[in-house]
Amino acid sequence: MKKTLFILLACFVATVSFAQEETEEATDVVIEGNVLNDATDAPLENVNVVNLNSVRGSTTDKVGAFSIRASVNDTLYFSYLGFKSIRVRVTNDWLKFGDIKVKMTELGIALEEVVVRPVQLTGYVEVDAKIIPIYDNYRYRISGLGSGYEGGSQQPGAITKVLGAIFNPADFLYNVFGKRPKQMRKLRKMKEDDEIRNLLHSKFDRETLMAVLQLERTDIDEILNKCSYSKDFITTANDLQILDAISECYEEYKVLNRDRG
Template sequence: MKRVLFLLIFCLGTGLIMAQEDKDVIIEGKVLNDANDEALENVNIVNLNKVKGTTTDSEGAFKVRAAVNDTLYFSYLGFKSIRVRVTNDWLKYGEIKIKMTELGIALEEVVVRPIQLTGYVEVDARIIPIYDNYRYRIAGLGSGYEGGSTQPGAVNKVLSAIFNPADFLYNVFGKRPKQMRKLRQMKEDDDIRNLLQSKFDRETLMAVLQLERVDIDEILNKCSYSSDFIKTANDLQILDAISECYEQYKVLNRDRG
């Protein structure tokens, strides 16, 4: 009888532990500068598993929904981005202090070549360069495709990219279904959208999608986005572009074995 009772208690205890590990709760913490323990405000925090985001307040404090073994991604301008795994100790002891290390930023010399204007509108209008990128829309495929400048063959390039999906995209999208499904979650989370709108470093996208920056650039290139867009778009625009490309990819590759 005692033996049966012991096994029952053991099973119940194990079940409670497992349930706790799978359960989402609100966890709290503070983000500090490792050099002087000063609070860091507006640090971007993303739960990579749940694709939920938040930021720290003026005292460096934050709250985010997470479960045991979820990974939180911390990024802040001028500091090294870090990943922190949520543990049972975090849930047990409450608020945890996260310390971030400041980076030394070396700026490369930039040569600025100003446009020499004459003061005559008709002449200056011909001198100032205009960068136009065109998007082509094909009936039945929803959104358009950016073909870059109007160089000869731009339309053919777009058609080729659409109707002959590159093996690169198949390998990237096809082998990362879980990561690609996170695109929709990211688009639906206002905190993450606001976060990405002010960023241009691609770091958060790289962390969530488990891609390198060169892979992100190549995805956009294969999806016929211009080099100007790839260089100048903020992270939110990049997210929307990759998401659009992935949705089109799913339609065009649904019969592919």
């Protein structure tokens, strides 16, 4: 009798747990809010909003309003040029009462003066050839491996560096790609979300990539370095280009790792 009661109790607990999980999944709804300047309460337009859990993106409109799908305990990441990026956890109260105000703090940034000097040509080929800057970033394509790797330097060892990065991936790449399957799956989600692609196209701070992939800025630079992208590309590319570069590197890493097995 006791054994029967125990089995029935276990089944009841399992049923309740399953029902709870279904209820939590069903709470994935559209939530709304407004983003304001903390100092003036003025609405902020074009603030980037990313759900770090489901990897969905949104942007605020002229009155600072946004809407995005989320569940309880999801984390929303707000970023805006000149303001401190913040993370906000979605709570039951947010789902219950609806519209919520998110306030962002403006950053004080002192920009140094940058002087751009044009190239002054003399008209003499021998002299001008030494004055004109040379950009030595090259990409080498290997058949069957996507669009190729950027060697970064026109040197005899450049191609060797590319092959070395592909066929002998360092432990760093293994630790990032091999031990972070959940974060790496988010790469594809980011590439498929038009809102996220649009916001990354105009960003150069790597903050959104860092937040979604749970990587530091130095980690992102090191991934690209190990995959033989040039220093110029790493420092000047926008965040969308960086996303595509990391994704390309990861896909080729998976192919080679599978072939190696």
